[in-house]
Amino acid sequence: EVQLLESGGGLVQPGGSLRLSCAASGFTFANYDMTWVRQAPGKGLDWVSGFFAHGGSTYYADSVKGRFTISRDTSKNTLYLQMNSLRAEDTAIYYCVRGREGTAWGQGTLVTVSS
Amino acid sequence: DIVMTQSPDSLAVSLGERATINCKSSHTVLYSSNNKNYVAWFQQKPGQPPQLLIYWASTRESGVPDRFSGSGSGTDFTLTISSLQAEDVAIYYCQQYYGTPHTFGQGTKLEIK
Numbered sequence: 001e002v003q004l005l006e007s008g009g010g011l012v013q014p015g016g017s018l019r020l021s022c023a024a025s026g027f028t029f030a031n032y033d034m035t036w037v038r039q040a041p042g043k044g045l046d047w048v049s050g051f052f053a054h055g056g057s058t059y060y061a062d063s064v065k066g067r068f069t070i071s072r073d074t075s076k077n078t079l080y081l082q083m084n085s086l087r088a089e090d091t092a093i094y095y096c097v098r099g100r101e102g103t104a105w106g107q108g109t110l111v112t113v114s115s
Numbered sequence: 116d117i118v119m120t121q122s123p124d125s126l127a128v129s130l131g132e133r134a135t136i137n138c139k140s141s142h143t144v145l146y147s148s149n150n151k152n153y154v155a156w157f158q159q160k161p162g163q164p165p166q167l168l169i170y171w172a173s174t175r176e177s178g179v180p181d182r183f184s185g186s187g188s189g190t191d192f193t194l195t196i197s198s199l200q201a202e203d204v205a206i207y208y209c210q211q212y213y214g215t216p217h218t219f220g221q222g223t224k225l226e227i228k
Contacts, residue, residue, distance in 0.1 A: 035217065045157075045165065045208055045219040059215040062116075095164055100212040101155050103176070105164040 002026040002104045004096045009109030016086050020109060022079040022096030029077040033100050036070065036081050038092035039108075046092070049081060050100070064090075086113045117142045117211050121220035127228040134196040136223045138209035143189050146213065153213035156185055156194045159222075160205045168207075169194065201227065 008020040020036070035050040049070040050059045058070050069082040079096055093108040118141040128134040144153045152172035157165035167176045169185035172192055182197045196203055204227060209220040 044222045045159075045210070047210075047215075047217045047219065050215060050217065061216045100153075100217065101170040102157060102165065102167050102210065103170075105166070108164055 002098065004098065004104055004106035006094065006096050006106045006109040009094065009111045011112045011114065012086055013115050014087060014113055016113070017082070017084045018086065018111060020081040020083065020094055020096075020111070022081075022106060024077045024079065024096075024098070027098070027104075029072075029079075030074040032098050034072065034079045035097045035100070035102075036079075037095045037097050037102075037105075038090075038111075039095070040089075040092040043092075048094070051079065052100075083111070086111075088113050116216055117144065117214055117218055119209055119211055119218050119220040121207075121209060121223050123223060124221065125224040125226070127226045128196075128199045129228045130201065131198050132228075134199050134203070134225055136194045136207050136209075136225070138187075138192045138194070138220050140190045140192075140211055140213075142214075144211045144213035145189050152188050152192070153211055154185075154187070154192050155210045155212065156183075157208045157210065158203075158205045159208065165208065196225075199225075199227070 003025045005023045033052045036048040051070045067085045071080045091113050095108045096106040098104040120139045122137045154172040156169040159165040173185045184195050186193050206222045
């Protein structure tokens, strides 16, 4: 069974940092593109960042470029999102997603940026 | 960035009737080398993560009921629920994965009339 388990969310002050993790199981993690998608409270879906397996390329939404860094550790089957210089508008549930088509989603981890 | 615009924003349909949601992209999402449209459709129920319904614009994900279908090509796409069931009440999103960022439509809220 495919499972994606996010962790690392929480309350952080503006300007602070968090690192999200996504532990993957039930599939060959190294072979899949992986993305982070967020959803602000009561709002729609917002694509944040992608790690594409072929070539290890990384991509970011303009709103997070220069502040967030996506990475993965295939030995641990884990995807990461390092988030720096956090802003109030980064407050959201962050989902870990398998594949560009979104074939599997985690339950999400809530990040709250507030003083 | 490719902008995905869904219509309508909300929709009320009677049980057993057809529901149709449209999605228009600001740029073609048809990749000519493989003739595939890089569009997916998701269903999100309250308190749950989104669930993939359709990918490549018209390929139903495994386990998704056959009352859900996707169509369209280029810039115009449609999600159709042929006979609405009570459990289909949800918000539906389209997404393009043709180019980064892989943008989503704003969502369509589907309710029972």
